[in-house]
Amino acid sequence: MEKVCVLGAGSTKYGKLADSIADITTQASVSAIESAGIEPKEIKASYISNVFGVADKQVHIGPVLMSRLGIPDRPSLTIESACGSGSVSFREAYANIAAGFYDCLIATGVEKVTHTGTEWTTTYFAYCSDFFYEGQAGASFPGLFASMARAYLTEFDATEEDFAKVAVKNHDNGVLNPKAHMQKKITVDDVMKSAVVASPLKLYDCCPFSDGASSVILCSEKFAKEHGGDYIEVIGSGRGGSPAALQGREHLTTIPSTKIASEQAYKMAGITSKDIDFAEVHDCFTIAEVVDTEDLGFFEKGKGVEAVREGRTKLNSDISINPSGGLKSKGHPIGATGIGQVVEVFDQLTGKAGERTVKDAKVGLTHNFGATGASCAVHVFQSV
Amino acid sequence: MSVEEQVIENAKQGKLLTHKCTNCGYLHLSTAYYCLKCGSKGFEDVLLEGTGTIVTYTIITVAPAGFEKYTPYAFVVMILDNAELRISGFMAEIATPSDLPVGTRAKITGFDERGIIIEKQ
Numbered sequence: 310m311e312k313v314c315v316l317g318a319g320s321t322k323y324g325k326l327a328d329s330i331a332d333i334t335t336q337a338s339v340s341a342i343e344s345a346g347i348e349p350k351e352i353k354a355s356y357i358s359n360v361f362g363v364a365d366k367q368v369h370i371g372p373v374l375m376s377r378l379g380i381p382d383r384p385s386l387t388i389e390s391a392c393g394s395g396s397v398s399f400r401e402a403y404a405n406i407a408a409g410f411y412d413c414l415i416a417t418g419v420e421k422v423t424h425t426g427t428e429w430t431t432t433y434f435a436y437c438s439d440f441f442y443e444g445q446a447g448a449s450f451p452g453l454f455a456s457m458a459r460a461y462l463t464e465f466d467a468t469e470e471d472f473a474k475v476a477v478k479n480h481d482n483g484v485l486n487p488k489a490h491m492q493k494k495i496t497v498d499d500v501m502k503s504a505v506v507a508s509p510l511k512l513y514d515c516c517p518f519s520d521g522a523s524s525v526i527l528c529s530e531k532f533a534k535e536h537g538g539d540y541i542e543v544i545g546s547g548r549g550g551s552p553a554a555l556q557g558r559e560h561l562t563t564i565p566s567t568k569i570a571s572e573q574a575y576k577m578a579g580i581t582s583k584d585i586d587f588a589e590v591h592d593c594f595t596i597a598e599v600v601d602t603e604d605l606g607f608f609e610k611g612k613g614v615e616a617v618r619e620g621r622t623k624l625n626s627d628i629s630i631n632p633s634g635g636l637k638s639k640g641h642p643i644g645a646t647g648i649g650q651v652v653e654v655f656d657q658l659t660g661k662a663g664e665r666t667v668k669d670a671k672v673g674l675t676h677n678f679g680a681t682g683a684s685c686a687v688h689v690f691q692s693v
Numbered sequence: 694m695s696v697e698e699q700v701i702e703n704a705k706q707g708k709l710l711t712h713k714c715t716n717c718g719y720l721h722l723s724t725a726y727y728c729l730k731c732g733s734k735g736f737e738d739v740l741l742e743g744t745g746t747i748v749t750y751t752i753i754t755v756a757p758a759g760f761e762k763y764t765p766y767a768f769v770v771m772i773l774d775n776a777e778l779r780i781s782g783f784m785a786e787i788a789t790p791s792d793l794p795v796g797t798r799a800k801i802t803g804f805d806e807r808g809i810i811i812e813k814q
Contacts, residue, residue: 432757441697441724446783446808447753447760448768455751456770463749463795507768508752508790556770556779557722561749 310407312530313543315690317345318655323521323640324490330365330421335377337522337645338417342378345526346538349378352526353411355385356402358394358418359644361433362387365421374417391437392593393679394418395523395647396686402527403546403688412532417524418649420642430518434643437680439554451515451594453555453681455507458596460561462509465611467599469509473500474617475595476513476637482624483634485665490519490640500595514595519640523649539659544672545580545689547573553683562611564682567604571676574687575606582606585689586670587629587657589650591678592637598622601676602630605687629667632657647677647686658692696724704804709743709773709780712736720778741778743801744814745771748779750795752787759806769811771799782809 319340321333328336334357342349355371362368371385390397395418402416422430431451435444438453448456461467477497483489495513503512533540549569552558558565575581582605590605592598599613607628608616616622622630633639633653636646654673656662667673671692678685694702700723703710710723716733727734750769753760760766767787772779782801787793798814 427755428758428761431755432759435757441700442722442781442809443768444757446768446781447756447763447766448751448781449753449755449757451755452751452753452768456749456768459751459795460749504754505752506755508754510751554781556781561770 311409313403313406314528314530314533314540315525315543315651315655316528316533316536316538316540317341317526318524318652319344320488320523320649320652321521322488323519323642325423326421326520330362330367330419331370331373333421333520333522334370334374334417334419337524338374338378338415341415341524341526347413347526347536349380351413352380352383352415354383354414356398356414356416357385357387358398358648359387360389360391360394360420361422364425364433370419390684391679392641392643393647393677393684393686394644395649396675396677396688397548397647397684399647399651399688400546400548400686403543406527406529413526413528415524415526416648417522418645418647419522420644421520423518423520442554442556449507451507451510454594454596455510456555457561457600458509461596461599464562465614467614470497470501471614471618472514472595472599473497475592475598476500478617478623479592479631479635479637482632482665483638485663486634486639489634489638490517491638510594516593516636516641519642521640521642521645523645523652525648525651525655540693541655541658541690542693543688544691545574545578547571547577548686550684551682555681562600564600564604564678564685566678566682566685567601567676570685570687571605574689578689580672580689584672585628585674586672587632587667588674588676589631589633589635589653590676592631592635593641595637598630598635605676624665625668632662632665632667647675650675650677651688654690658690699723701804703740704743704801704809707743707801709741709801711739711741711778713739720776722778722780741773741776745773745799747793747795747797747799748772750793752790763807767793769799771811780809782811783807784811
């Protein structure tokens, strides 16, 4: 297999954006191309992650992007894996370079949904569940994670205030990220007093619906060396699955796909969870970050909440979790999120993360899943 | 009748249609086509009473389209009596966690535009 590198990365700001889905897809892609210092014609194909293009009247975005980049003859593929679309798309691009099919690709993720309003966005997202059993019975995504949260509160020594500390920590990091949707410090009290969305989760336990696009340039090691500039190496890649409906899971407080994907990625990289300096994890809800950090092997089952309580996941503590602000503060444009995590790792490992830099970081991890973790991809990167 | 239609017709009678693997005996919801444990395709239909115990739930106040008129309501996950099998569904008129402690006895009572309907026993 060829070694695979990330040569450039860029994002639009995340939030409520006025520009069209095609415009923001292109803006992020151009910033990744410029970051890599390459010409568009060096890109052999594109991988696009997007879920609800239909909401902004544009599906089949790949050819539109390639046309705008002046390379309409290059193939593109659009990938949907709910909120995990970005990391799955990254994996496909990675695999194609590793296999030697291409030496340089662009992977761009995008979502444009905020104009549809909360009710319809909530409705669209519910289509990502096992609809016959969940969405059809009125389960929203906050509701499904709230069901996990109540199971966690029932099983372990945890409180709603503990979950709130995840939100506070991620907002602290997001304040330092100019691209973040929610650049605002919050307190545990703010979270506890925010409106209940799906008990026990309150508004500030939930990530926002965001618009946004992120893009990265992947290439072979040979291509990266020839083009110079800053790049990072992908040293591990894993994917996994879980029963689509929560009711089918052996444990309601574990996401099996995270365990499967991370074990594969660690094995490929020849490392363990202890070697990770920082991680961008899928914190669509505060409970999710707690569960993720356990399933990724950073903490024992039931102890993730203790780590949050003790501040061990803050920036430059034991392990910096979501230095970007995570989905919670940076925002969650679902098709872009998995690629946005790679953008953060690229910025961190090439010295571009400014005030939110994880000191002396050499190895970073991205963890991104679809729905309640029915699909998941984990990648491990190291500085060169 | 499709598999989902069979689930619906039985839920309207307060029952849950399940699939028991004829090779290893593992019990599934009837939407399973291959055994989770042994990969076998042979199943026998087993009709269970739709009674059980609530293992987790949420009370939804921000609802998807079509559910606004029911808020607040609960989405519940129930473990069936005498079976290692869970089923989720819609429960009406739950406003606070004190209305529905984990461990509450419940039963399937129907199926409509709110999916599988579960009520407190």
